[in-house]
Ligand code: PLP
């Protein structure tokens with residue numbers, strides 16, 4: 401019952417909703433969209449998803465606006481990105497039209513779970529594709545399941561829009577230099593679990609990964625991209641091993657709209673000593689400000705927020721992004737799909 405949900409207190413967790421939507425790829429084509437009330441799937445014991453990690457996913461959000469309308473943020477971008485992920489690990493790509501239709505459908509079916517305007521919460525949409533046909537040799541599946549579940553969520557970092565500390569550790573890489581980092585592949589997240597748990601146990605909200613080849617440049621920040629404000633410029637890493645974040649892309653556009661110069665380039669680790677603000681950005685993280693970055697191997701501490709408060713540019717970008725998502729400000733770039 402949604403009446404029992406305390407929207408303002410939601411964390412980033414799983415709450416059951418009414419429906420999920422599914423579509424199967426068999427005999428070389430996608431079938432009809434199925435609506436399901438079941439929270440489980442029936443899977444072959446030799447499915448490639450189970451043995452060889454043929455699994456990709458997406459993450460996007462729907463928001464209840466000031467006007468009561470439901471808006472889905474940058475749906476087409478996620479549709480395009482999951483196609484790249486599918487090609488990356490040899491899965492059948494979900495056509496943009498099918499992805500779009502299924503996202504709209506699952507949000508509509510679960511509309512009562514879209515948190516109210518002003519609660520700070522949103523409906524997280526999680527599309528997922530897995531290889532389901534039996535295969536014991538290391539080969540791509542011939543059959544796939546694409547499904548979308550939704551769940552209402554609050555902030556990813558429990559602190560919300562408050563600066564947190566992040567850390568650098570060289571003991572773990574989440575991806576290889578020319579590996580799967582640029583795609584949203586489940587295995588990348590498995591590879592990040594130990595580092596993430598270690599960071600959490602030391603009181604850090606996330607790990608700031610360095611490039612896996614030379615460990616000289618910044619890569620990304622746990623399940624989010626990283627950006628910093630340096631002398632009034634927005635700087636963010638260009639790297640082959642990071643996920644191209646749709647939130648980062650949006651913030652770069654908003655920064656340019658505000659007259660801020662954007663630089664997407666290699667950022668040497670030492671440059672952290674010269675930044676004035678920083679944040680982790682992503683669908684779940686939105687723009688989570690960073691207080692301090694501790695290099696656990698060298699002992700160097702880069703203090704970003706001297707007063708423990710988010711900086712002015714990160715705050716302005718965060719507010720602008722939220723205002724567009726919530727329909728408080730005109731969507732001049734056409735990012736929202738109104739349901
Ligand atoms: N990087 C990683 C590894 C992620 O898991 C995510 C989350 O989706 C992001 C970056 C941010 O991407 P987006 O802004 O498209 O959600």
Ligand code: COI
Nearest residue numbers: 459460623682683684685
């Ligand atoms: C997202 O921001 O959508 C993500 O996928 C991050 C995550 C919780 C894995």
